[in-house]
Amino acid sequence: MASVEGSGLEITPAPPAPVLDVRADRRRRRRELFRALVRSKTFIVGAAILIFWVFDAIFWRAIVPHDPLGVDPTGTLKAPSSAHWFGTDNLGRDVFSRVLAGAATVLVIAPAATALGLLGGTTVGLVTGFYRGWVDDVVSRIVDAFLALPLIVMAVLVLASLGRSTLNMILVIGIIFTPLIARTVRSAVLVEREREYVAAARLRGERGIRIMVWEILPNITGPITVEATVRLAYAIFAATTIAFLGLGLQDPSPDWGLQIANGRAYMQVAWWMVIFPAAALATLVVGVNLVADGLKRVVEE
Amino acid sequence: MSAAPPVQTGAVEIDGLTVSYRRRQRLLRVLTDVSFTIKPGEAYGLVGESGCGKTTVAMSLMRYLPPNAVIESGSITFGGDDLLAADERTLRRWRGDRMAMVYQDPGTALNPSIRIGDQIAEVFRFHRGMDKQEAREASAHMVSTVQISDAAGVLRRYPHELSGGQQQRIMFAMALATDPDLLVLDEPTTGLDATVEAEVLDLVENLRDQFNTSILFVSHNLGIVARMCERVGVLYAGRLIEQGNAREVFRDPRHPYTLALLRCVPRLGMRKDTDRLDPIPGSLPALGADMPGCVFADRCPIARDRCVESPPELMPVSDGHMARCFFHEEVPDIPPMAAATQEDAAPVPDEVLLQVSDLVKTYKFSGTEVVAVGGVDVVIKRGEVFGLVGESGSGKTSFAKCIVGLIDVTSGELSFEGMDVSKPAGKRPGEARRRLQMVFQNPDNALNPTHSVRAILRRSLKLLAGVRGRDQQDHQMNDLARSVRLEPRHLDVRPSALSGGLKQRVAIARSFAGSPAMVLCDEPTSALDVSVQAAILNLLVDLQRRQGVSYVFISHDLAVVRYVSDSIGVMYLGKLVDVGSAEQVFASPHHPYTEALLSAIPTFDIDESRPRIKLSGTLPSATDVPSGCPFHTRCPRVLGEICRTEVPPWQEDGERHRYRCHIAPAELEELQKTAPEQAEDVVA
Numbered sequence: 001m002a003s004v005e006g007s008g009l010e011i012t013p014a015p016p017a018p019v020l021d022v023r024a025d026r027r028r029r030r031r032e033l034f035r036a037l038v039r040s041k042t043f044i045v046g047a048a049i050l051i052f053w054v055f056d057a058i059f060w061r062a063i064v065p066h067d068p069l070g071v072d073p074t075g076t077l078k079a080p081s082s083a084h085w086f087g088t089d090n091l092g093r094d095v096f097s098r099v100l101a102g103a104a105t106v107l108v109i110a111p112a113a114t115a116l117g118l119l120g121g122t123t124v125g126l127v128t129g130f131y132r133g134w135v136d137d138v139v140s141r142i143v144d145a146f147l148a149l150p151l152i153v154m155a156v157l158v159l160a161s162l163g164r165s166t167l168n169m170i171l172v173i174g175i176i177f178t179p180l181i182a183r184t185v186r187s188a189v190l191v192e193r194e195r196e197y198v199a200a201a202r203l204r205g206e207r208g209i210r211i212m213v214w215e216i217l218p219n220i221t222g223p224i225t226v227e228a229t230v231r232l233a234y235a236i237f238a239a240t241t242i243a244f245l246g247l248g249l250q251d252p253s254p255d256w257g258l259q260i261a262n263g264r265a266y267m268q269v270a271w272w273m274v275i276f277p278a279a280a281l282a283t284l285v286v287g288v289n290l291v292a293d294g295l296k297r298v299v300e301e
Numbered sequence: 302m303s304a305a306p307p308v309q310t311g312a313v314e315i316d317g318l319t320v321s322y323r324r325r326q327r328l329l330r331v332l333t334d335v336s337f338t339i340k341p342g343e344a345y346g347l348v349g350e351s352g353c354g355k356t357t358v359a360m361s362l363m364r365y366l367p368p369n370a371v372i373e374s375g376s377i378t379f380g381g382d383d384l385l386a387a388d389e390r391t392l393r394r395w396r397g398d399r400m401a402m403v404y405q406d407p408g409t410a411l412n413p414s415i416r417i418g419d420q421i422a423e424v425f426r427f428h429r430g431m432d433k434q435e436a437r438e439a440s441a442h443m444v445s446t447v448q449i450s451d452a453a454g455v456l457r458r459y460p461h462e463l464s465g466g467q468q469q470r471i472m473f474a475m476a477l478a479t480d481p482d483l484l485v486l487d488e489p490t491t492g493l494d495a496t497v498e499a500e501v502l503d504l505v506e507n508l509r510d511q512f513n514t515s516i517l518f519v520s521h522n523l524g525i526v527a528r529m530c531e532r533v534g535v536l537y538a539g540r541l542i543e544q545g546n547a548r549e550v551f552r553d554p555r556h557p558y559t560l561a562l563l564r565c566v567p568r569l570g571m572r573k574d575t576d577r578l579d580p581i582p583g584s585l586p587a588l589g590a591d592m593p594g595c596v597f598a599d600r601c602p603i604a605r606d607r608c609v610e611s612p613p614e615l616m617p618v619s620d621g622h623m624a625r626c627f628f629h630e631e632v633p634d635i636p637p638m639a640a641a642t643q644e645d646a647a648p649v650p651d652e653v654l655l656q657v658s659d660l661v662k663t664y665k666f667s668g669t670e671v672v673a674v675g676g677v678d679v680v681i682k683r684g685e686v687f688g689l690v691g692e693s694g695s696g697k698t699s700f701a702k703c704i705v706g707l708i709d710v711t712s713g714e715l716s717f718e719g720m721d722v723s724k725p726a727g728k729r730p731g732e733a734r735r736r737l738q739m740v741f742q743n744p745d746n747a748l749n750p751t752h753s754v755r756a757i758l759r760r761s762l763k764l765l766a767g768v769r770g771r772d773q774q775d776h777q778m779n780d781l782a783r784s785v786r787l788e789p790r791h792l793d794v795r796p797s798a799l800s801g802g803l804k805q806r807v808a809i810a811r812s813f814a815g816s817p818a819m820v821l822c823d824e825p826t827s828a829l830d831v832s833v834q835a836a837i838l839n840l841l842v843d844l845q846r847r848q849g850v851s852y853v854f855i856s857h858d859l860a861v862v863r864y865v866s867d868s869i870g871v872m873y874l875g876k877l878v879d880v881g882s883a884e885q886v887f888a889s890p891h892h893p894y895t896e897a898l899l900s901a902i903p904t905f906d907i908d909e910s911r912p913r914i915k916l917s918g919t920l921p922s923a924t925d926v927p928s929g930c931p932f933h934t935r936c937p938r939v940l941g942e943i944c945r946t947e948v949p950p951w952q953e954d955g956e957r958h959r960y961r962c963h964i965a966p967a968e969l970e971e972l973q974k975t976a977p978e979q980a981e982d983v984v985a
Binding site: 195 | 705706707726727731734738739741742743746747748749750751752760761764765794795798808811814
């Protein structure tokens with residue numbers, strides 16, 4: 001800086017602007033994101049429901065009042081009472097305990113299937129969105145064709161031919177999700193690839209894979225996270241539906257879908273066999289959706 | 302038009318306005334004690350860089366402040382009414398009725414799904430209670446008032462069918478529909494091309510004579526404010542630091558900030574070889590920063606202890622001219638800050654660096670062919686700065702992208718340092734990529750927001766300079782950072798933590814990582830404030846001289862292009878129409894299009910003698926380039942049939958200057974001594 005002749009004064013240099021380093025910056029961002037989430041009522045309610053069910057899925061053995069598989073021929077189809085809060089089913093099993101235990105299977109299948117779909121969908125979405133051209137044309141048409149099929153019917157067909165198992169359910173739901181997630185990721189990539197940092201990467205001769213993974217992917221984690229939570233809710237539905245149709249786990253497993261299917265026949269005499277597992281499923285799906293909504297709003301801001 | 306106006310219509314009195322924004326339970330001060338008045342029928346200009354509070358003043362005046370804004374104290378009186386006390390219903394009536402606003406981007410201010418006619422008619426129906434038929438007639442009248450010739454046709458169209466200039470005219474038509482007493486213009490020409498900007502400003506001048514409205518004109522462009530306004534206020538960090546008669550303030554600024562603002566803009570006639578731009582050191586204080594003294598003290602060359610301790614009042618300089626500076630009498634004597642030292646230029650052999658022959662780039666959109674670049678021949682020498690000017694849509698950026706290889710070339714030959722570079726970047730030899738780099742317009746977009754500056758530069762050093770090993774890279778990185786005057790503490794942050802100027806330094810460092818021979822600069826300073834622009838231009842000039850680099854320098858700002866360039870090319874509809882050394886292109890005889898571009902520049906060096914040339918019509922679509930001379934549809938010096946049918950030849954004017962026109966140099970020079978005869982105010 002210059003000093004002015006005759007004024008006889010030193011000029012004070014500008015104080016350095018506060019500059020944060022990358023790690024502090026990341027911490028600050030995370031804190032901001034967290035604060036924004038905590039302020040969102042939608043997110044808090046959803047997260048509370050979700051945490052409850054996750055806790056239950058892990059520790060149900062310690063909380064259940066009765067053995068969920070324990071048959072009692074003398075106490076079948078009992079209405080809710082202080083001994084059996086949610087009543088008993090046609091074999092005399094405690095519905096409350098079965099509802100608590102039923103969360104475990106859903107909360108393994110749904111997240112695993114979502115993770116699989118996310119992996120596949122992100123890969124396909126990145127490649128098609130980034131390369132465009134014939135790769136995009138071909139893959140996108142396949143994706144469209146896939147989306148035109150009724151998903152549950154397809155899942156039923158595949159499971160009927162492959163055989164029912166937890167792993168097969170995860171695979172089927174995960175594969176069905178792949179094109180759906182790919183479409184979301186692709187549209188996010190289409191926006192990012194036009195930004196000039198991608199042009200700069202091309203100009204220094206980066207390879208395609210590096211541009212996709214190192215340049216673009218970190219910038220589209222927002223939409224991917226939102227998509228993941230939305231898909232998780234669908235996965236819970238899909239897993240329960242498959243079980244309801246009898247292609248998932250078999251009796252006596254306390255799966256919710258299975259319980260609803262079994263209870264259907266007794267609807268007239270024992271409504272509690274259907275209502276309680278159905279309500280449990282509803283709260284879980286609503287909880288996940290609330291989390292998804294909260295996240296979406298925060299991410300979009 | 303309006304019946305029996307009350308005594309002081311249009312008069313605005315802002316007194317002690319203090320506004321804060323609430324952010325996370327904290328109040329951040331954006332305006333502090335701003336007071337000024339706008340007399341009836343007067344145009345008051347408000348200037349300053351981004352973030353100084355200009356728009357907040359405009360929004361306060363319209364009572365359009367965002368919900369998190371808090372007016373802490375002060376009053377706004379408008380035509381005798383207390384504006385801050387008015388309720389929402391009254392305000393809705395006043396806006397449009399008594400005051401109206403025109404925004405920066407007409408494209409987003411118009412409803413895209415409603416016909417223009419219906420949008421204007423809505424104003425008449427709501428504010429004047431007219432029925433459909435009356436409103437339609439009033440709209441047609443209004444549209445012709447804003448000098449749109451095909452009024453009936455325009456009324457039937459949707460906003461996207463109009464050009465930017467026409468859209469902005471429509472905004473003026475809507476704003477003036479009810480003959481308001483006050484018009485607030487917030488950067489009304491910032492998104493427009495220079496020739497269109499000049500038209501819109503002409504329109505505003507005309508309308509002022511017709512309607513006698515008071516105007517608050519908010520702009521970052523000092524030249525425009527100097528031209529349009531009687532009085533001007535300069536804002537800095539939310540404070541009005543100088544105010545007075547526009548001419549006087551710009552001729553004899555009495556606040557160090559105003560002086561610095563005027564000095565950092567390159568004026569026509571300034572050259573990089575002889576004049577150095579004078580950037581303002583430091584940066585704008587952060588929002589809500591606690592500054593007990595003068596807000597400009599930490600950047601001011603004449604600041605003393607007193608300035609840091611107590612805030613100066615607005616001190617009278619002369620009648621109506623006030624400056625918020627204790628030492629305003631010393632301001633005229635402040636010497637230029639920039640050191641006059643010139644970098645020693647690296648010796649550069651006189652040889653061709655880039656040869657472009659008949660470059661064509663066309664795009665195909667659902668069958669129709671769009672010609673972005675229609676056969677361009679250019680030779681650029683080693684160490685030369687080639688400036689490229691033209692309106693948006695003239696193909697400047699497509700040309701640059703073809704050269705660096707971001708888009709495929711349709712046909713033509715490109716030879717760079719003996720290498721064939723007509724292929725896209727990925728297929729070129731590494732050497733060609735290293736030696737031919739680009740600096741983009743918007744540094745926010747050009748730097749990956751998720752990586753640190755260090756990671757970004759390291760990648761370029763590795764790929765472009767072939768530096769391996771972290772230690773080696775860090776070592777080179779320090780040199781690279783120093784060459785663009787980045788400090789080490791800037792390296793370990795993400796781009797979002799840096800100011801616009803610092804970001805652009807990072808982008809420049811990145812392109813210089815592999816010691817390039819040529820760098821394409823696509824509007825490198827147009828996203829930056831003028832004080833930062835000066836620093837970046839100085840940096841680019843230094844780097845160029847020191848390393849003997851060539852630039853292709855694209856800018857819509859002719860003074861900037863003139864400042865940095867050795868030679869200049871003017872593009873129109875994908876073709877070069879005027880090429881030569883910088884002096885020759887800017888001096889007559891030159892292509893009539895160049896002449897029009899030059900005459901459209903608003904400057905604060907008020908020069909009454911300069912003839913104003915208005916271009917009729919809008920830029921023709923690139924899908925349908927006019928026959929013969931592509932400029933004939935708008936040319937003020939059109940000869941006749943020959944211009945419409947025959948492609949004009951290159952006219953040689955001296956050794957290195959040629960332009961494409963049917964008029965020979967001697968004849969054209971004679972013609973260009975006077976402005977062409979033009980039908981007044983007819984714009985298609």
